[in-house]
Amino acid sequence: GESVGLHLPTLSVQEGDNSIINCAYSNSASDYFIWYKQESGKGPQFIIDIRSNMDKRQGQRVTVLLNKTVKHLSLQIAATQPGDSAVYFCAENIGPGGGADGLTFGKGTHLIIQP
């Protein structure tokens, strides 16, 4: 079956540096992608999303890039702060609704911020 995956399970960065978290997907029919942040002991929180008709989308300190040619998604966090420490999940939509139904999540990347 097709699935969403991540290149690295753990990413360690210095405070103040930029972080880049990568995600590979294999379902060419996926048309909607989301990044979630999960802090220890809490539920995932929405960060940013992007549809397949876009290559880039920016939020506050975060940017998502989508490369449909190589089926690759990345999340860039600018000027990483201690509060960014969390597990980050990418998710793709493979359902017919084009919305939240049928989301498939990757296994997550643990972002660790070094002081």
Place this chain on the structure above:
Amino acid sequence: NAGVTQTPKFQVLKTGQSMTLQCAQDMNHEYMSWYRQDPGMGLRLIHYSVGAGITDQGEVPNGYNVSRSTTEDFPLRLLSAAPSQTSVYFCASSYSGGSGELFFGEGSRLTVL
């Protein structure tokens, strides 16, 4: 608004016991879902509902039942718990279609002995 509220936060069961995980949302979202989260497995969809009276199976539905009698509530039932159901369970809701922003509860940690 309280958002998505799950109860209980922690539960220990013996094999064969039954229980219900409660989920309520006060955002008037049409869509609600249940996920389980296991180490190294990410989040896997158990069941979901696109509105009151409508439910459907996700990726891992076996051993779980759901119902959606109201827009606000979406309980998850384990009829005969098994050790393989030891996991952290998350309830989530969103507006139907359009934005896929899922709002998650804080999770319910279930241990089956």
